[in-house]
Amino acid sequence: MAVVDPLIELRDVNKFYGQLHVLQDINLTIGRGEVVVVIGPSGSGKSTLCRTVNRLESIESGTITIDGQPLPEEGKGLAALRADVGMVFQSFNLFAHKTVLANVSLAQIKVRRRKKDEADRRSRELLERVGLASQADKYPAQLSGGQQQRVAIARALAMDPKVMLFDEPTSALDPEMINEVLEVMQQLARDGMTMVVVTHEMGFARSAANRVVFMADGRCIEDRAPEDFFNHPESDRAKDFLSKILKH
Numbered sequence: 001m002a003v004v005d006p007l008i009e010l011r012d013v014n015k016f017y018g019q020l021h022v023l024q025d026i027n028l029t030i031g032r033g034e035v036v037v038v039i040g041p042s043g044s045g046k047s048t049l050c051r052t053v054n055r056l057e058s059i060e061s062g063t064i065t066i067d068g069q070p071l072p073e074e075g076k077g078l079a080a081l082r083a084d085v086g087m088v089f090q091s092f093n094l095f096a097h098k099t100v101l102a103n104v105s106l107a108q109i110k111v112r113r114r115k116k117d118e119a120d121r122r123s124r125e126l127l128e129r130v131g132l133a134s135q136a137d138k139y140p141a142q143l144s145g146g147q148q149q150r151v152a153i154a155r156a157l158a159m160d161p162k163v164m165l166f167d168e169p170t171s172a173l174d175p176e177m178i179n180e181v182l183e184v185m186q187q188l189a190r191d192g193m194t195m196v197v198v199t200h201e202m203g204f205a206r207s208a209a210n211r212v213v214f215m216a217d218g219r220c221i222e223d224r225a226p227e228d229f230f231n232h233p234e235s236d237r238a239k240d241f242l243s244k245i246l247k248h
């Protein structure tokens with residue numbers, strides 16, 4: 001789809017895991033302020049696609065640029081990239097022995113070089129935004145999964161990222177906690193955050209996405225507005241996928 005103000009551009013991206021051609025000639029542009037939901041069958045390369053954008057995975061060929069800059073290979077540039085590209089994983093990846101506040105402040109101090117007071121102030125603002133202001137002094141194990149995931153979101157946001165990547169952020173949560181995380185994500189989308197979201201939550205895709213990218217076998221097969229994609233999928237792969245998941 002034509003994008004007005006490109007922030008992230010993937011051009012002819014290919015990646016292999018050994019013999020497996022996991023990303024095949026990916027061309028994808030994400031505009032500033034867009035919410036792109038990536039869906040597709042298990043093993044189609046959705047997570048890998050996400051992980052290439054913050055350089056958790058390298059690519060064999062092609063280019064990825066953010067704000068016109070190629071991704072850095074290593075060193076300081078990589079830490080700065082991971083701050084600019086916030087990532088939220090299925091598992092929350094919090095430090096178990098640090099408080100919620102310290103979890104959100106730590107990278108701000110180390111990577112953004114903020115003073116502790118300033119970092120803590122920003123952390124408290126973000127914890128308020130995700131509805132956890134009263135939990136700042138708790139430890140991760142004292143929180144529910146949904147709360148831990150909201151801490152992880154606050155931690156990424158505290159770095160003032162250019163884009164937020166979500167890799168199945170609700171897949172490890174008990175059903176009753178999924179909505180509290182999706183609501184925080186919906187609010188972020190309304191606030192204009194650029195977001196790439198790998199998810200099986202089709203309700204979120206329908207209501208929050210500007211575009212749905214459908215992947216199968218390492219390729220982006222469809223890239224369309226949600227209402228077009230869900231009402232009129234074009235490819236047999238997408239029709240088959242939707243008929244299976246919408247039965248549930």
Ligand SMILES: Nc1ncnc2c1ncn2[C@@H]1O[C@H](COP(=O)(O)OP(=O)(O)OP(=O)(O)O)[C@@H](O)[C@H]1O
Nearest residue numbers: 017018020022040041042043044045046047048049
């Ligand atoms: N580190 C790795 N080494 C080797 N193969 C891998 C690695 N990570 C993923 N794969 C394989 O690459 C393919 C794509 O994996 P990926 O996790 O990107 O898919 P996905 O679409 O996100 O799947 P799911 O919906 O199940 O999470 C799969 O076949 C997977 O087994």
